[in-house]
Amino acid sequence: MKKFLFFIFTIITFNSWSHEIRPAFLQIIQNSDSSYDVFWKVPSLGDGVPKISPVFAPFFSVEVLEQPNQIPGSVIYSYRINSNKPLQGSIITIEGLNKTLIDALVSISYLNGEKVTLMLQPDKTSMIIPEKETLLNTIKTYLILGTEHILLGVDHLLFVLALLLITPGFRKLIKTITAFTIAHSITLSLSALGFVGLPGPPVEAVIALSIIFLAYEIIKYYRGEESIAINHPWIIAFAFGLLHGFGFAGALTSIGLPQTTIPAALLFFNIGVELGQILFIVSAIAIIWLIKKSKISIPDWVKLVPVYGIGSIASFWLIERIVSFWA
Incomplete structure (x- = not known):
């Protein structure tokens, strides 16, 4: 001993x-039929910030809401995305994630009250956004989150x-x-x-x-x-x-x-x-x-x-x- x-x-x-390298966190909140507020939280390592960013389907326009906000251990970016086409069924990608060891948690809140949680990882940087949460996706996402939380x-x-x-x-x-x-x-x-x-x-x-x-x-x-x-x-x-x-x-x-x-x-x-x-x-x-x-x-x-x-x-x-x- x-x-x-x-x-x-x-x-x-x-x-x-x-x-500690915590997962990156992408929060998407629908505020109208064609508009979503996006908050992108990237964990920092000292003064270094991984070069990773969310990429939405090309039919979405992206508007920067404010300058990046530096907080202890993270940097937060704020956007607004707009499109006449729905977010559901489109592809979300975290560019640069495959060059890191960081996972990215994606939380989407729709106007109808539905909430969807996705987990993107270095070996799986893209995913089709579903309309509703599925049991299998919930199990996988929260099992990984719980394991990472205690180990980190x-x-x-x-x-x-x-x-x-x-x-x-x-x-x-x-x-x-x-x-x-x-x-x-x-x-x-x-x-x-x-x-x-x-x-x-x-x-x-x-x-x-x-x-x-x-x-x-x-x-x-x-x-x-x-x-x-x-x-x-x-x-x-x-x-x-x-x-x-x-x-x-x-x-x-x-x-x-x-x-x-x-x-x-x-x-x-x-x-x-x-x-x-x-x-x-x-x-x-x-x-x-x-x-x-x-x-x-x-x-x-x-x-x-x-x-x-x-x-x-x-x-x-x-x-x-x-x-x-x-x-």
Whole structure:
């Protein structure tokens, strides 16, 4: 476990200070029989912005509504497209997407209340726009979104990693991860359906605080001390899992749920989150096994370095997110 800590922390530290590559987001809102407002959000990497852009059928005229708006981590472009022909049945293409590793989520809202969600990827940059959402498309789109959200969410992965480090034994680990899964599934579902809700910025700040708490508990665990988190980690996993569920729901809410297939979209987004979580846990356990087999010698004091690192990164996030309350 000590060797694993040293190895995995190096990877996560690098990733946590880099910008996460989130999917690009194209929102199309119909405002009349022949006019649509278009908002194109492109994730940025430092000062660099990928050269990708939506291309509509040639019978649409494109009008730029305002200059690009630079926000932290993204650039937003605003357009209006006009045509006497319907958007349904035409082809939408994301030009340049095949030269990136970015996915592009397309959300279309029609005047009649119908909402369609599409996912374009580097190996599939074009798609015919349907009139209605289909069950198969919903399943595929939201499964991918859920998986990507957890795998790109470094804060959630750090929390899961901290749970792994404080939970010795396979049965105890299964119990702890199951409690975390059940908890965030509850709040994700209730929040996405609008039954409960919490403001996003405070939730994100407390998620960072939960990682700091676990980092402190890991140090106590290494010292041979006892606490609820050490003796009964599933209780802490369940309590903080409820909070993390609100974080997952925030991402899903920003995307929206297709009105005709809400249960399927919610279910498969949740399944995607679980698949990503399982993939991370299995990978972590595999790395532990490989490092144990390699018999690499690492001094005992080194095991504290990743823990303090996890706590420091989470502390930075906490300060940054609290400051953002007034940004």
